[in-house]
Amino acid sequence: MSKKNIFDMDDIDIAWCPGCGDFQILTTLKEALVELDIKPNNLVLVSGIGQAAKTPQYLNCNFFNGLHGRSLPVAWAIKATNPELVVIAESGDGCSYGEGGNHFIHTVRRNPNITNFVHNNMIYGLTKGQASPTSRFGMKTGIQVDGVILDPFNPLTIAIGLDASFVARTYAGDQKHMKEMMIKAIKHKGYALLDILQPCVSFNKLNTYQWFKERIYYLENHDPTNRLEALKRAAEVEKFPLGIFYVNEKPTFEENTEVYHTNKKPIYKRERDLKKFSEKFL
């Protein structure tokens, strides 16, 4: 951080480990928000619980730091109650794809106009290093003493399989790419998933900066409106292509919801008409 950003907070003690990819994500997010000219009091960051989920604490904006795994139902409901707000759900891989797996798949189907940043460090950071759904097969931890024996969860194939509106991946080690992806994801109308590869320097000794560096590459000549092509690229196992895999423009949840069909006023601003109540029922 060079010059002062309106999302900067004074005087805070950030609870992350030095060198953690979360710092890069935080810095880049603040830059992206400024570039998008979003106002702090018009933004709500929603998170669950975990290291990644502490992010909202370090930005000057509204937040809802809820329960582990539960950021998405909170996020879409906020957006539906007040579509004038910019709503970003931000949490870790365990929170988003483990405890929160059911909300993930059904929120993709619901397609609210929110953005979902997942700090994917392939580990449970805050609880000190157990396998997450995205941990690689064979990785050993204190619980997975013989190594992980489940196939890793691929958030991208799942999201595309669900015909998500926007699916992208970036890497915390490349702030330029990350910012570009963040901006596009936030600008996208509809549910936008941005999976962010994030090294955890304290517990993940397998998926290090070096490891990621050797495996990432950038999607080129890829047509993000081609669902099958998107699935193919997302299903790659050895390498991690970065970029926008899939874009599927379609009406959002708020647009589809009858309550906003003709009247765009956020529901919380509407007054209940008790006279109408009497006419209707009494």
Add this chain to the structure above:
Amino acid sequence: MSKKNIFDMDDIDIAWCPGCGDFQILTTLKEALVELDIKPNNLVLVSGIGQAAKTPQYLNCNFFNGLHGRSLPVAWAIKATNPELVVIAESGDGCSYGEGGNHFIHTVRRNPNITNFVHNNMIYGLTKGQASPTSRFGMKTGIQVDGVILDPFNPLTIAIGLDASFVARTYAGDQKHMKEMMIKAIKHKGYALLDILQPCVSFNKLNTYQWFKERIYYLENHDPTNRLEALKRAAEVEKFPLGIFYVNEKPTFEENTEVYHTNKKPIYKRERDLKKFSEKFL
């Protein structure tokens, strides 16, 4: 049912509606089990709650009729405790993909050697006709008064996206195909998903026998080891191809679990060695 089948039950009052696809599934399942020469006391049917989930009540075998949405964790745990049992999890689309969505995705990853039959009637039957995750966009119900506004959940693309071990679809209206699929799914080593299109004559006035008949067709010349091809076929929207979409032979959860690496004896049969305990800790 013509001749007596060992899975037949005497004297039962089946709680389904006349004409329901569930009857065909039940009959066919019993036939498939007999053909596979499975013994009633070596079989455990696990279900959740719903109309489909009543199936175990109508077969002469062990069952665990658990909670709505929770058949899969129960099923893999039974299999892991006693791999000598044949374990089939059978429930409705709401139970399996709605309330149980998180278990669905993670059980696919876990790959226990169990079979999963989902009666997919695209509706919540037992609770009298609300949208299920697989309900078509636009279908009206007492809750979805303006029609469903979520994209339907496609269990096949998700399972293949998760690199599931066996993914197939059949239709309750074609008992021959259904039996073949059931037999192959049960025989398959590893988690096998069989999504069964099932008309609900009482509540689903959209997805009727006729509707399905007009939309189903059989996979031909399809290579089920080709994941991308499988995804492509599974993603078809207008039609419902039937057959085996994807087969991915890989070690099962029980095989991967250290406790069965060398010793194949079911854990429940092993005695705890308290002498070893003393040596180790005291």
Add this chain to the structure above:
Amino acid sequence: MNSFSLEDKEDISIVLCGAAGQGIQTVEQFLTHVLQEDGYNVAATKEYMSRVRGGTNSTEIRISSKRVSAFVDRIDIFIPLNKTAIARQRKRITKDTIIISESELIKDEIDISKYKVIEIPWTELAQEIGSKVYLNTIAAGLIAELFQLDQEIGKKYLRNRFASKGEEIIQKNFEAFNKGCEIADTLISEKGLKIAIKKSSKKDKELLYNGASAVGMGAIAGGCNFICSYPMSPSTGVLVFLAKHAHDFDILVEQAEDEIAAINAGLGAAYAGARAMVTTSGGGFALMGEGLSLSGIIETPIVIHVAQRPGPGTGLPTRTEQGDLELVLYAGHGDFPRIILAPGSLQDAFYITQKAFNLADKFQVPVIILTDQYFMDLYYNIPPPDISKISIEKHITKTEKGYKRYKYTENGISPRGIPGYGEGLVRADSDEHTEDGFITEDLDVTRVKMVEKRLKKFDEVKKNVIPPDLLGTDKYKTLIIGWGSTFTAIKEALDIIADKEISFLHFKQVYPLHQKTKEFLEKAEKVIIIENNVTSQFSKLIKLYTGFEIKNKILKFNGMPFSVEELVEKIKKIEEV
């Protein structure tokens, strides 16, 4: 008066019994609506199996001169529609019961000659009109005519009901209806099957709705504009009701993927300014405990309607019980305030649900409304609620710069801002937090003050408890205690016992308890509690908060509501001791 006359009755109980799918509900709907419109007091209760077709379900319709609204064992007129009907209701059928049936359905079960049986070849008659489906309308016409229903009302109803099916079907139904009337006329003249129920005088202004609608209307009048829930019997009726009226009242109705999503979405919506509600039953609520606790720590209002059914586990999904009081009382980890309401009458259900939204908003706590299957399905005519008595009290503040969401105040209630309304930032935090809403590890000061702040709000809540209703003299010797849905049955039982020294104290707010509770209890020589559960959960709550131990308990836990007769009998038995 010959043996078929019912002229001496002040209220008639008609029970229809048959398989799911046979149209019992159609007859129930018809009769309750047309007879109510014609000026009668009507009430109906249902019991049914957890299946869509088949089995044996029943509906009881009471038509009465005085207002009555509970379930009675007595059956004056029994209409079996399948072969298992008699067996299922056997203990309720007496020599006084008039059974109107095809002999086919009853002859294997009872000795027809020994009962007051009227044989009607329903099926044949229906087929003459065109199809078996007209059986229901014949039966409906028969009953209607016994009450001398204004035929125009009946026809208007049928016309509406079958409007979408075309004129031919309407005419066929008229035909069936007339057939039923004809039969009735014969029964009246030949068998002397006469009925002399008086119509109510205030008929015009009365409404007819059930528990689910009463809660739903209360929610609408309470300003509810967001409901997210997962279907679960017997709570779904409320969701359906709000969905039905969503267009008219700008309500966002969303079916969640599971109950956890439902409560978290509800809290998200409330954080953003909605008046949010969820509806569920015990098993679904058991999944919401963590969310409830979240509401506690983030101090975000939510109204949770829990329609009870018998547990544990899946239990008896379509039956009734009051077995989840302790669940809702203690659900969620950690200590935080909550409010629990339990309507007794349909009027209560309306006013209490309406008020629940104001309470939740004012105290920033979860408010739970406890009903049950019996109550959800219970119907009767009631006077319309007085809208002038209610108001939608909103407690949302426009924020200023430096706004602190959890500001310490004298009564523990911090002004609640919402994001995007004002200059301030609104931070809701499930971790223990500072006044600003940031995570804290300051144990000695901040943690302690925040715990105390949340409990202080509870002191405020306690000052605003809805008092229990005392029915009967305040110089009672015996005091009957009840809560929630048992209200109407207990009330009617006491009317029958008509003992001036017995009074009835009914709680529609069960937690926190009203401060006068102990006083009420100690004044009695004998206290009897009546609960629809096996361990007497409410008496435990009373003991805990008043020290008063209630020794006489009338409990029922077979999945059925109390009938008036069994209450009369059981209360008398205790009184005799």
Add this chain to the structure above:
Amino acid sequence: MNSFSLEDKEDISIVLCGAAGQGIQTVEQFLTHVLQEDGYNVAATKEYMSRVRGGTNSTEIRISSKRVSAFVDRIDIFIPLNKTAIARQRKRITKDTIIISESELIKDEIDISKYKVIEIPWTELAQEIGSKVYLNTIAAGLIAELFQLDQEIGKKYLRNRFASKGEEIIQKNFEAFNKGCEIADTLISEKGLKIAIKKSSKKDKELLYNGASAVGMGAIAGGCNFICSYPMSPSTGVLVFLAKHAHDFDILVEQAEDEIAAINAGLGAAYAGARAMVTTSGGGFALMGEGLSLSGIIETPIVIHVAQRPGPGTGLPTRTEQGDLELVLYAGHGDFPRIILAPGSLQDAFYITQKAFNLADKFQVPVIILTDQYFMDLYYNIPPPDISKISIEKHITKTEKGYKRYKYTENGISPRGIPGYGEGLVRADSDEHTEDGFITEDLDVTRVKMVEKRLKKFDEVKKNVIPPDLLGTDKYKTLIIGWGSTFTAIKEALDIIADKEISFLHFKQVYPLHQKTKEFLEKAEKVIIIENNVTSQFSKLIKLYTGFEIKNKILKFNGMPFSVEELVEKIKKIEEV
């Protein structure tokens, strides 16, 4: 004796305080293990923030002549490792505390001249050896030498600890250790920093482990062969312990996708014959309520370990509280029996967890073990458990044709078969069911009998309650009540108060309550309850089941355990009244 001497102390409390990641735990591990091996009584407690690096955490190590094992406020030797350490522990640092530190870390916080400060240039010394990382070993050596540790023990430990890092690193650590010893020698001779703690006589046979390991060992000795859980502080230690020993004891350890999967998998495993366990904390348990209720209706055993932390919501994830008693007592919809245990000592934790599996299996009910963060992390040396006293009692039946899973029996317990073992079929049903396990809608007979069957089991459970331990005379005037993890602190406080008329009644089974409870309470002139929560949940339980209301309450809810000193003070204050 000059001012640095600690020779008059029977027990020494050493506190290390610094940021997460600075290696406090390494020093703690070293000191507790080597000093215990050398024959000392040792005990250690930890408190830490919810973060992986940074912040300010601390560990307290007590080395004593008599066996002591609780948390004390007093600090005899304080070793701050970062600049916030002094501030965080300020109220515990007195003029008697010996502070061993680089001046850099403390000079802005205290007036060095006014305290017993020993300045050691840790960083410089460590860097001389090769790197800052050796600081910990220097400190460890210093303390060890103050206790005249047999150096071979220290070196053996270091050799093991760094074996995987190669010989060079081992030698460097030896060097650092020696450096620490040298400094200590100088302190002893020049400053008179002498310590005269006596070694314990029974040293050889003692074990050193923490609460998480004690529960884990109990589970292994109880026959646990299946654990499925989702990580959650502070309960994860048990999962890690079982994973570590899975190979040796044939335990299937699986991390679930969420807590709901965990409990359902546990029940599936138990149905198939496993001795199943889950471990979680309050928030995770709040998601398991429906599963708990399932265990109730299908009568399938499960052991649930709940390590409490302060709520509501996420609360204080790494802190301690006893705030989930009511949650576990009432979780789950409907009425069904359960057992709740709460170990006080590490010995208890072993025996009680072992027994939990037998109880669950015998009564076919859920058994909950309540601990907390303080207890999970608490370490001290204890005599090895007596294995001859325990046995793994299995209650599984080989089935025969026509087997009925829910057969009615006199005490409500039906012989439990498992699938594939015998000729019978085993049907577990979450709906209300017949004896065979099929769904039923028979309300009057089957439903009622099944409810009563489940409650009858509870009568059996009540005959087998672990009695509370009475410490002190049975002719007490004052009776102190405690449960679970407060045991060691209360015991030590009472030892200090040494009033013969005060006794201590400790409950390790909190539900159902032992039948003698009321008798114990009524014999006292004064009763004081001590609980680590804000609403005194256990006294509510006592009131409910005994009618006895405890008026004197010592409660703490800031996330920290009770210290011995504060208990002494608070008990005395009440005694004075």
